[in-house]
Amino acid sequence: MVDVLQHVTVLRDAAVDALSVKSDGVYVDGTYGRGGHSKKLVGQLGEKGCLLVIDKDPMAIADAKAKFQNESRVAFFHGSFADLDKALQDNDFPPTFDGMLLDLGVSSPQIDDGARGFSFQRDGALDMRMNPKEGISAATWIAKATESEMLEVLWKYGDERFARRIVKSIVSVRDEKPLETTLQLANLISAAVPRKFHGKKHPATKSFQAIRIFINKELADLEQCLDVAVEKLNPGGRLVVISFHSLEDRMVKRFFKKQSSPPPVPRGLPVQDSTLAMPFKLVGKAIKPSQDEVAGNIRSRSSVMRILERCA
Ligand SMILES: C[S@@+](CC[C@H](N)C(=O)[O-])C[C@H]1O[C@@H](n2cnc3c(N)ncnc32)[C@H](O)[C@@H]1O
Numbered sequence: 001m002v003d004v005l006q007h008v009t010v011l012r013d014a015a016v017d018a019l020s021v022k023s024d025g026v027y028v029d030g031t032y033g034r035g036g037h038s039k040k041l042v043g044q045l046g047e048k049g050c051l052l053v054i055d056k057d058p059m060a061i062a063d064a065k066a067k068f069q070n071e072s073r074v075a076f077f078h079g080s081f082a083d084l085d086k087a088l089q090d091n092d093f094p095p096t097f098d099g100m101l102l103d104l105g106v107s108s109p110q111i112d113d114g115a116r117g118f119s120f121q122r123d124g125a126l127d128m129r130m131n132p133k134e135g136i137s138a139a140t141w142i143a144k145a146t147e148s149e150m151l152e153v154l155w156k157y158g159d160e161r162f163a164r165r166i167v168k169s170i171v172s173v174r175d176e177k178p179l180e181t182t183l184q185l186a187n188l189i190s191a192a193v194p195r196k197f198h199g200k201k202h203p204a205t206k207s208f209q210a211i212r213i214f215i216n217k218e219l220a221d222l223e224q225c226l227d228v229a230v231e232k233l234n235p236g237g238r239l240v241v242i243s244f245h246s247l248e249d250r251m252v253k254r255f256f257k258k259q260s261s262p263p264p265v266p267r268g269l270p271v272q273d274s275t276l277a278m279p280f281k282l283v284g285k286a287i288k289p290s291q292d293e294v295a296g297n298i299r300s301r302s303s304v305m306r307i308l309e310r311c312a
Contacts, residue, residue, distance in 0.1 A: 005109035009036025010300040011242055014287055015101055016040045018240045018307045024048040025098035026234075028088075030081030030225065032060050033107040035067055038074070041101075045073055052093055054081050056130040056216070057110065079131075082221040084228045098237045100229050104222065105244040106130070106212065108299065118212060120186035120204040126179060128208075128215045138211050139180050147171055157219075157247065158210025165192045166207055182208075213245070222248060226255045230280065233310040238283065242305045249286075249304045256282055256308045283307035 015037055019027065023046030029038045032055040042051055053064045054077045061078040068074040077087035081102060088095060106118055110130065114122030117129075117138060126139035142150070147167050154163035169192040170179065179185050186204040193203040213219065229239050243249035259280040287305040294301045 005112045007034040007036065007108040008297040008299070009033075010103065010297065010303045011287065011289055011293070011305050012036050012040060015103065015240055015242060015305060016044070018283065018287075018305065019099040019101060019238055020236075021045065022049070022098055026094050026096075027051045028081075028084070028097055028100040028229075029053045030084070030100060030229075031055060031103045032064050033103065034060065034063055034109060037101055037103060038064070039067070042068070042071065042074060047073075049073060050075065050093070052077060052087060052091055052097075054079065054084075054087050056080050056134070057107070058131065058133070059109065060107065080221050080225075082224040082228075084225060084232070088232075096232045096234050096237075098234050099240070100233075100238075101240045101242075102222070102225065103242045104218070104248050114182065117182055118208070119182060120189075120202055120208050123181055123183040126182050126185055128212045130216050135215065135217070138185075138215050139178070141211070141215060142170060142179050142185070143174060153214045154207055154210050156210070157213040158206035160206040160210060162193045162197070162203075163207075168192075209245070213247075219247060219251065222251060223255075226252070230259055230308070230310070235310055235312040237310050239308045240305065242303050244302050244304075249306075252306050253286070256280075256306055259308060277311070279311060281309050281311055283309050 019041065021027065021041060021044040023044065027041055029041065029051060032038055032053040038051060038053050045051065050073045052075045055061050056079065058078060061076055064076050075091040075093065077090060079087060110116050111118045114124035117124050117127030126137065128138040129135055150167045150170065151163050154160040154166060160166065166189050169188055173179065173188055189204040189207050233239060241252045243252055260278060260282045262276040262278060284307060289300040289303055
């Protein structure tokens with residue numbers, strides 16, 4: 001099947017440059033999507049280099065297998081980047097690598113295909129799972145969640161100020177008729193948010209994002225992956241993460257800072273930071289897309305990229 005839905009890769013050149021690819025290196029793209037980063041990275045590998053691509057989404061992995069079908073340097077893992085060990089073992093990859101990229105969140109094909117249930121603008125079954133065979137759909141969760149569970153999700157992952165009104169409305173409607181489609185939910189949220197607070201963004205933006213983050217365990221997966229990935233970096237190897245949400249970026253920023261900061265030394269001991277050998281260092285500051293990139297791809301506007309390197 002020809003996939004007509006395209007993804008415009010965010011920070012494509014900057015992210016692959018940040019990996020500082022060695023031609024015989026071992027690399028992992030934890031978020032293949034439609035392969036914009038992977039394709040550029042493979043172009044920089046020599047005969048002995050290799051790349052493992054990972055994605056939770058079966059359609060992304062199908063795309064990778066089609067694009068790289070004659071490419072023996074590329075291996076595939078359908079699953080979460082949180083299962084990094086398994087992904088490496090299943091493919092007989094070396095246990096350590098020279099770089100890993102995470103370009104978090106959802107791809108344009110996921111949002112633009114209404115049937116996946118991610119979009120509040122396109123009608124489809126209210127699913128929202130990156131891997132439709134894992135976990136429960138958004139519709140199933142909404143049918144069963146308690147009021148307080150829904151409130152917590154909308155506050156924690158969406159910072160939605162009208163969470164209370166939205167949840168009350170969901171609860172009163174779902175008792176009459178199950179919420180099964182994206183537009184049913186989007187219209188309900190629009191009606192629950194007072195008109196004068198309808199701004200440029202659709203009133204359901206934050207709620208949809210919050211439910212998606214919850215349904216896909218996005219923050220838990222990221223936390224688990226960061227812990228494992230740093231242990232697997234070879235000296236000089238880099239971990240490059242592009243985030244789109246402040247909660248993700250905060251997690252990455254804190255984690256990178258902790259890895260690259262000296263351990264606390266008891267006060268009064270004659271030890272200077274510079275004498276402590278640090279296993280990791282931050283590479284530059286956070287990188288954001290240029291105005292030109294944002295003008296050409298509005299979905300890049302909230303992206304932030306951070307880079308951590310294992311010291312030699
Ligand atoms: C922003 S897109 C990546 C786009 C890609 N860099 C490109 O240029 O085409 C994010 C992708 O990561 C996948 N994804 C998100 N969280 C994941 C996880 N925990 N494990 C594996 N894949 C994940 C999504 O299914 C989606 O395909």
